[in-house]
Amino acid sequence: MSTRTPLIAGNWKMFKTCSEAVSTAAALVKSAADVSGRDVLIAPPYTALYPVSEVLAGSRVSLGAQNLFWEKEGAFTGEISAAMLASAGCRYVIIGHSERRQYFNETDETVNRRIQAALKGALIPVFCVGESEQARDSGQTFSVLDKQIKNGLKSFFAKDLEKLVIAYEPVWAIGTGKTASSRQAQEVHEFLRSLLDKSLGRELADSIRILYGGSVKPDNIAELMGMPDIDGALVGGASLNADTFSAIVHY
């Protein structure tokens, strides 16, 4: 039986001013107060991290950022370091989201550098992978994921990756309302775990949490979570409203 603690994560993307973020976070803290046996995380935009951290202090909800830059500090206008995120109260950081890859030219190599920086800065990376619709339709899902995982985790030792979280987000399911079926998602999660087994060993492969993301909603979360290799969800649109996200957290 799996000993992995489920993780339900909300990715707020580029939504919410500071005051909107604070009020949503406050509502979530209340509604998630009774949740047990699972971890809950929200990732607001950078500007809201610190004020939201004050709302989350002492609660069951953790804070994460949506990206980071790998350098420690320096003349890198517009960038944010791991230490800055930690000082704003973050425990987690999302890395390699498909929107970053698609619109901001992130590659497996830059994703790898970001994961290194996160781990060095004692942040837990939520490392996103996923195939495009075209890749799925042409039967390349597994080869695309194999490459993303191998390159993203290149030169790490198993002991570095004990806390790593992976998020499988098929690009065709993000924000489209088209969720992968629980069987489709399970098939990929099982494949990802077998890759981890080959490169990092059985023990780590069994302990790393693999989240599913892509149009997760209150009405499909339970079925997804019923799959043996799905250890949580990375939720975009449905995490923006505290009641809706709370329903997902309480699946």
Ligand code: PGA
């Ligand atoms: P969605 O986004 O839930 O709105 O599909 C998921 C994500 O991009 O993390």
